[in-house]
Amino acid sequence: MKINNPLRISIFLSTVITLLLILMILFFQDFRFIQNDPTNILFLVFFFFFIMVCTYMVTKKFFHEKIKVIYKNIYKFKGTSRLDKLNDLDIDHVQKEAEDWANAKQNELEQMKQDENYRRDFIGNVSHELKTPIFNIQGYVETLLDGGLDDDEINVKYLKRANKSIERMINIVEDLEVISHLETEQSELEIENVIIEDVVNEVFDLLEMKANNSKISLQLINEASAVSVRADKNKLQQVFINLIHNSIKYGKKNGKTRVSFFDMGPNILIEIADNGIGIDEDSLPRLFERFYRVDKNRSREIGGTGLGLSIVKHILEAHNQTINVRSTKNVGSTFSFILEKGE
Ligand SMILES: Nc1ncnc2c1ncn2[C@@H]1O[C@H](COP(=O)(O)OP(=O)(O)OP(=O)(O)O)[C@@H](O)[C@H]1O
Numbered sequence: 531m532k533i534n535n536p537l538r539i540s541i542f543l544s545t546v547i548t549l550l551l552i553l554m555i556l557f558f559q560d561f562r563f564i565q566n567d568p569t570n571i572l573f574l575v576f577f578f579f580f581i582m583v584c585t586y587m588v589t590k591k592f593f594h595e596k597i598k599v600i601y602k603n604i605y606k607f608k609g610t611s612r613l614d615k616l617n618d619l620d621i622d623h624v625q626k627e628a629e630d631w632a633n634a635k636q637n638e639l640e641q642m643k644q645d646e647n648y649r650r651d652f653i654g655n656v657s658h659e660l661k662t663p664i665f666n667i668q669g670y671v672e673t674l675l676d677g678g679l680d681d682d683e684i685n686v687k688y689l690k691r692a693n694k695s696i697e698r699m700i701n702i703v704e705d706l707e708v709i710s711h712l713e714t715e716q717s718e719l720e721i722e723n724v725i726i727e728d729v730v731n732e733v734f735d736l737l738e739m740k741a742n743n744s745k746i747s748l749q750l751i752n753e754a755s756a757v758s759v760r761a762d763k764n765k766l767q768q769v770f771i772n773l774i775h776n777s778i779k780y781g782k783k784n785g786k787t788r789v790s791f792f793d794m795g796p797n798i799l800i801e802i803a804d805n806g807i808g809i810d811e812d813s814l815p816r817l818f819e820r821f822y823r824v825d826k827n828r829s830r831e832i833g834g835t836g837l838g839l840s841i842v843k844h845i846l847e848a849h850n851q852t853i854n855v856r857s858t859k860n861v862g863s864t865f866s867f868i869l870e871k872g873e
């Protein structure tokens with residue numbers, strides 16, 4: 531039995547003290563003390579309970595005074611009050627609660643440090659990404675102001691290039707806005723039954739020119755029994771646009787992109803596979819971070835900001851799903867996720 535609450539402490543102390551008293555009596559008198567007068571036994575019993583009550587009162591008061599302070603501090607942070615339950619508390623319980631609280635605070639602190647680093651990186655990344663198009667625009671405008679405007683060879687060309695840089699900035703800002711909306715849960719999902727083949731075919735039409743330019747064929751294979759999934763149609767379309775666009779951008783000439791659906795119990799497994807340049811193993815864990823690009827120069831050249839996969843991840847998380855990737859360098863990549871079948 532653990533001596534860990536006021537009652538147990540008082541029983542333990544009163545037993546020890548009463549035993550000591552008996553030993554002292556035996557030492558100074560003799561066994562006749564008990565044998566001669568039975569009221570002496572009554573005295574011992576009374577003594578036992580007297581000590582017990584006294585120690586109980588003292589330890590309980592001590593417990594309450596000390597523990598109350600600890601508890602008030604802990605529950606001030608937790609935002610609840612359990613002071614009413616103090617009566618049946620033991621010290622082990624308090625210790626456990628304090629440990630849980632300390633662990634929770636430790637985790638919170640680590641999360642805050644992580645967020646702080648993330649924020650710092652994020653601001654650095656945003657300014658870095660915006661700097662390039664801004665300086666480009668500045669260069670073109672300055673050249674035009676310095677006389678280039680009258681030079682028919684460059685005026686329209688530079689204006690078009692400046693316009694391209696502006697488009698790039700708009701893309702970055704729009705992508706950031708989408709992520710920020712998804713993160714702050716400002717955008718409510720409009721979940722409905724979505725005919726998944728239709729969504730993919732629409733995206734194929736949208737990206738047909740890009741695929742043709744790279745001589746990449748787009749294929750759809752439906753091995754699932756259901757025709758629809760539960761999803762937000764526009765957001766699901768965005769997921770397919772980002773993934774299929776990537777498979778074209780990072781595909782090889784004459785390659786192919788295959789979108790497949792498979793049955794998985796109440797869900798449909800969706801795979802977007804390509805036989806493109808692939809991704810090295812070290813990059814896979816960071817792939818869905820904002821602004822992460824395996825080959826920054828190549829991606830930037832083809833107009834990528836590294837936000838596409840981050841948006842895909844956020845949209846699927848909003849659907850309570852996750853995105854997975856398998857990839858082998860120079861062989862190809864497969865992105866997959868599941869969605870609940872439609873009703
Ligand atoms: N199918 C793929 N094959 C090979 N690499 C890929 C593929 N998809 C993504 N990647 C790599 O992952 C990186 C991040 O992709 P993500 O879509 O987030 O950004 P992006 O395509 O560079 O820019 P954005 O999509 O914002 O225009 C890419 O830069 C590329 O290096």
Ligand SMILES: [Mg+2]
Nearest residue numbers: 772776838839
């Ligand atoms: Mg992309």
